[in-house]
Structure formats: C-alpha cells, structure tokens
Amino acid sequence: MESAIESSAQKGVIGSRVGRLTDGYEKVTGVARYGADIEHANCLAGMVLRSEHPHARLRSIDTRRAEALPGVKAVITAADAPQVLHGFTVHDQTIIARERVRYVGEPVAAVAAVDKATASEALRLIRVEYEPLPAVFTPHDALRSDAPLLHPNFAAYESKVPLNRYGNVCCHAKITNGEVARGFDRSAVIIENTFKTPHVHFGYIEPHAVSAAVDGRGFLTVWTSTQAPFVARAALSHTLKLPMHQVRVIGTAIGGGFGGKVELLDEPLAALLAIKARRAVRIEMSMLEDFHVAQARHASEITLKAGISSDGMLQAFEGTVIMDTGAYAGFGPHTTSQAMVLLGSPYRVPHLRFEGFAVLTNKLNCGALRAPGGPQAALACESTIDMLAEKIGMDPFEVRLKNAKRSGDTTPTGCELRAVALEQTLRAAAERFDWRRAVQRPSNGKLRGKGMACGIWGGSGYGAGATVRVNEDGTATVFTGAVETGAGSTIVATQIVAEELGLGVEDVHVVCGDTESTPFDMGAIGSRTTVSTGQALRQAAVDAKRKILQEAAEQLETRLDDLELRGRQVLVKGVPSRAVPLREITTTLTMKHGGPVMGLGACVMELPGFDAATYESHTLPSKPWFTFGTQMVEVEVDPASGDVEIIRFVAAHDVGRAINPVGIEGQIHGAVTLALGQAFSEQLVFQQGRLMNPNFLDYRMPTALETPHIETIIIEAADEESAYGVKGVGEPPVPPVIPAIANAIYNATGARILELPLSPERVWLALQKVAR
C-alpha cells in the first residue's frame, strides 16, 4: 500500500451512533430469513433419532420398517456416512453414532420424509438394540482409576495440538511461573477455596435449523444459522469427504448464537439425507432437542490457593481447574487452557502454578459459550482477591489497583499485553459508582452491599478477507464472510467503508456469510469480527480508494497526495473549485479506463510471542489481543427469602476505539444480562446423565422483570496493532459479573458463597450459617 494514502479516518462516521441500519428493517418487518425460514421447492422434512442412553453399545439398527413407510424418502445411519473423525481440537467424534453412544441425545439415525408427521412416524419404526454400558457423570467419578472409559483409547485420536491425554482426561494442562513455595513463604495471609459452577445452556431463542440440497453435479449447498459459514464448510468438507469447491454454506439470519452455532450439529445429517434422497431436506430441532444436544458452558470446579503480603501485594497462586467437557473433547482443552490463563492474568502474581483437567463424562458436549472459561476463572480469582483484601484489612479496590497488570506485563504463558487499561477501568468505574460512599442501610429489613470485580478477555485471530466494490455511481457494495449474528458487524463494516471512501453510511451495502460469494472469514467467534474483519475491510476500502485517486490524479493532472475523498467527491486540497463527483471517476474507471473498482483486504491478527517454558499441554498460550474491564454492583438481599435484587450496576470496558457506541452498549447490556442469568438461576440439572430441565419453564433465563439498568462506561485505550485501535467487546463483559455479585452479597450479608447459581435457596441457606 502506498504510504501517501493513509487512512482518512477522522471523527466522521467512525465513532458516531448508528442504529440497526443494515439488518433492522428486515428484522422489524418479519422479512429476515432465519434457519427455518428458507424455502425450497419440494422440500423434505428431516428428523433425527437420538440416543436415549448416556452410554451404550449399538448392537444393531433396523431401519427396514421405516424405509418401507410410504412418504419416507431416505433413512441414514452411520453406515451411510464416511468413516471420518472430527472435532475442534481432538478428532474424537463422528457425525452420527458408530458402534457406541456416549450421551443422551447423540444422533443414531435420521430420516427424510414428505412431512414432519411421516418423518416422526418413521423414527418410531426404527429398531435400535442398545447394550447399556457403565457410565460416568461427574469428573470426580471419571478420574477414578477404575472408571469406565468413554473412549477406550482416547490418546490414539489425532489432535491439532499435542495434549497430555489418559483415561477420561482429554487434556491435562500445566502452567508454572516462578516457585509457588517461595511466594507462599512471603505471604502474610494464605487462603484456599474451591469454587463450583454448573453447566449452562446457550439460551438463544432460535433452535438449530438447517437445510441442504444437491445439484445435478452432486455439489452441496447448506443453509444454516451458523456463526461461522467457513468453519461449517471446512467441517462438512472434512466429514463428508467433499472438496471445498463442491460445498457451499450460506449463513442465514441467526436467532442468537453466543458460541453455540459454530460447530457442526445437524448440518452433515441434512446433507447426507439430501444426497441420498436427491431432494432438499430441512431439519428443524425442537427446543427440547436443542437443550439436549446443542452444547453447554462447561461445568467447573476450581480450587485456588492464594497468598498476599501485609502490604497488599499478591505473592502466589496455586490452583487446579477441572472442566466437565461431556462425551467428546469439543472445546474442553480450550476452555481449560483459557481458564488457567485468565486465572493468573488480571493481576501481577510472581509465583503461580496451575493444573487443568478437561474431563470426559457421559453428558452433552460442551462448547464455547460467550467467554468460555471466563466466568469460571473470574469467580475464583475475583472472590479470592476480596477475601485476601478483607484478611489484610485493605479496600478491595486498593488491592486491585496495586496489583493490576500494566502495559508490557505478560499473561502466565508469557504473552505480552499491549495497551492495558485495567487501571483506567477501575478508576472510571469507581468514580461513576462512587465506590468510597458507604452503602445506605435500608429500613425495610433487607440487607444492602456493594461488590466489584475485574476481568480480562483475549480475542481470537484467524483469517479475514474483505472485498469492496465501488459501483459506477460511487456507492459501495462490501463482501465479507463474517455473518451478522446480531452483534452489529454489518453496521461496523458499513461505517468503516463509508469512513474510508468519504461516503455516508446509507451509501454502503454489505453482503455477508456466503462461502461462494464472499471472501474467507473465520466467523463470529472470540469477539474477533470488529478487530480482524474490520482490519480487512479497512484495507479493502483503502485499496479501492487508491485506485480511485490514481485515476482522479490523472484526470485532474495533480499529485495523488493533494487529493482526498469526502462527501461523495474527489477534492483537491485547498482548491474547492476543482472538486469532481466520485461517480464521474468510478464511471470512467468502470466503462472506459482502468477497470471496475475492486478493493481487496486480508488480515490475520498476529499472535504475540509467548514463553513455551511456562506451560505443558496447553492450547492457547497466546492470543492476538486482550482487553480489561471493571464492574461494580450494589445489591439488596432479602434475608427472609434469599432473593437478591440489583440496585445498581456499573460496567467499564476498554474497547480500544468505539466505532459504534450504540452497538457497544448493546453488547455490554447483553453480555452482563447473560451472566446475570448464570449468576442467579441458570443451570442444567442432570440425573444419571439425563437432563431434567430442558425447557424455558424449568431453565430460567432473565426476563424484563428481573433485569437491571446497566450503566456503561466505554474506555478507549487504542491498540496500535488493530484498525483504528479497536478491541472486541462481545465477550469481555461476561467474566466479572458473577464475582462482582458474589462479593456484593458477602458485603451485604457476611455470607461467602462459592458455588453457583446464587439462587434464593442457596443464599438463604448461606445466611442461616452466618446467623449461627
């Protein structure tokens, strides 16, 4: 790129408040097409037969009666699928159960029929002979030396990262910094606690829905409400043994993802049915199915021993992280590795040693729920900080400020932290919240208290491409593989391209999420889109701009440096009379000279260096960027019921640069509310591997009646490595929420609760112990 044409970003479109410009109209009028809304001629209804056993050998499957039922067009079992293993890190899974089922809900067979009633009847006619096997339902049982094994030889599976694997442990990770014994020797106070969190459901309102069709050449098209069409394409290509150019994935509108619509679910089954039936097939999960099979947040048990000196300096952390990852490794090695990094990242701890275990159990697979590993680690770390602060008689704000990481510090795996604004978020939150003010004691017999917590989050990198086409009339059409999950990525894309090309946001249209017509993008995972896709979009726009200005420089016989694009015009700096409408230049380029205007952008956010001597069997020693935040909360606890009400909630988060403050506020509101659900009520309840509350009546998510106002503070500590200095914001506000509330409940009542959810029952029981 020529240095003469630097980014023209000023305080124009970037940073302005933009509503739902791109997707709002179709969503408020019912026009938007989600996974189940895609129409096909002659479409069959697909349905999946799922295991009723948590662990069993598949003796036989007899599909003859189902196949004979009139209206049934295809029945598939493992015999119809290529013998291929897949998985996020470890390839331990098949798309349909082969020889063995390992959780209730695992696909065993699937049918396609003329309508749902026929498909449903066909499922009833399939005879499966199971031989139940001994099962394990908790990590503790799974770790016993005599525990039944889910995978007889797990260590033999291919893994993308070398991992220590044995028995039912799919990843045994370690991190060591310094010598913890020395750190504890220097400590005035040492405490040790064990924190427990349950499985949590993703909670999107749209159940998984996918449709598939094959053309005359056998080329496959899959329409799915995925966060990552290119991830889906790669996985379909791998599991179905089809080259990538024969697989097209079209991302539909998504009714919420939060990390739950990344890995394959029914997509390959719909594809196999469509291939076998030679007709389009749609599979819509019921919410009941979705609860059973569509992954969850890892249940965790974290033991943390911590030491602090009398002057308030942290000395040592020693901890064990156990993640219950379910029947397959899935995201378990990542969640475990990540939680270990996060546990030791907000504060300077000279000596630390962590061990992590991702453990297989006969339950549903766990995935990457918005900030995977974050809330689990933060509950342990931030509760511990408050407990240490109290023991040495120091304000928890002061302890955090004293020990806060600064720019140039590293994570426990030696990954350097840039543009760290933890202190800024602490001070901003404290000022807004008025942290030093004593909490008012209410006269209604209830108990009030305040709490705080900080959080760190690292975003994902991977490739992002973008193409900007400047049309003959000077408007722009943008192509990106990044889908609009609702997080506002298309709005940000519009702003970036408008900013660089001197257009209004209404002059830009974004085409997204189709693997055939848009450039590669890793997808809406790890809070990466604004950072990675944003970088590619800016490059593409600057590339298009260069071509426009080169043509304009020739026409106007002036130097490139003297030109700028603004207000749909090419301007000669200092000579307003010589302005040329942009559309004149782009029409010339398209029709007469030079060629149509296409700008290309491509980006991979580089991973900072890390220290390989600090860890073993760890999947995430480095991430391309990190960000910090601080939250403060005031609660009111009803001692009669254990009910906790939020009186005030302040969230201060560093986003590097706020491109669309409306979207950022929405992300913080949503992330905090999702975590509030986990804090107070959400947990998947299993009995012997069977899910007891697979519906929104028994699995309680926050409604408009329980949710508080959330005051947001946006900090902009620019990261020099990213376009405009941006950092992601989708996940970072999740981790601090729960510990801030737990700390506030303690402050209000004297009850320290180490296990989630902080339900009225649990809070009330804890209060009874304090009273005694």
Added chain:
Amino acid sequence: MSQGTSLRPARRLARLTVNRETQEVLVAPSESLLETLRDGLRLTGTKRGCDTGDCGACTVLVDGAPVVSCLALSLNLEGRSITTVEGLAQNGRLTPLQQAFIDSGAVQCGFCTPGMLMSATALLAEERSPSEAAIRDAIAGNLCRCTGYIKIVEAIQAAAHQGAPNASLVS
C-alpha cells in the same frame, strides 16, 4: 406436499383473517396458529422458538390482544382478526414502534423482535404513555438473550412519546 402419502390427519378449509385479509387455508384439527401461519400461509415473520408458550417469539395479536400462537388452535380463530409482524407496516411505512426499534438499537439477532413488537403494540394501544414498569410487565413473556431488554424498553418509551401506533391494528 407434492409426493407420496402423508400421515397428517384430515384437514379442513378454515377461513382466517390475517393482516386484514381473509383467506381460506387447509388446517388440521390439532394445528397451532403458529404452524398455520408459518407452514400454511408462509408468513415466516412469526418465529418458532420453544413451541411451548415459554419464550414469546411467536406472539401475534388476536383481536388486538397478544397471544402465543404456538398454543392457539387455528380452527378456534375463524372470524377473529389476527395480526402478525408482517401486518404492522402499511404501504411500506413502518409504525413508530418499528422505527424506534431500529433507531434505538433494540434489535440485535432479531429473533425475539416480532414477538416483542406485537406485545408492545398491544400495550401502546391500551396505554398512551406507559410507565417503565408497565412496559417491562408487557414484555415479561418475551425472552431476549441479546439486549438485556434495556434498549427494547427505551424503544417502546420512544415510540410512546410519538403517540399510539396505527389504530386499525387493534379493534
């Protein structure tokens, strides 16, 4: 469905008035309004979330009152006036409520949006300037996982300030 036999129970023609238009549609006795709207009339703006009346994504108006269409039987609704999200805007003009949802950023993934709009439309037809508590109460049956409800409440308040929505929606 065009080919093969079907196990669907015998259906009969029902006369349903949807978005001010009366249509004849084949309906099975056990068929929910949600199924008729989505599969029979191809009005897919109404969303199927839980299908058990817990999430509110399928909320429509029946004679102006919000109803979860997954729990309503289509054959019971002959002669009633049904309004779906597709019936809110008229001649391409959005209602103030729809516009406020866009402007306030009250839409994220948008899957709860049709149901939210219907619940809020019913509220605003009854109360010109509802309190925040009344707004939260009116949308308490509509789950949203994206927004924390904050900008949705703001959008409904903004629309209330601009006056009631199109009165012809609600009888």
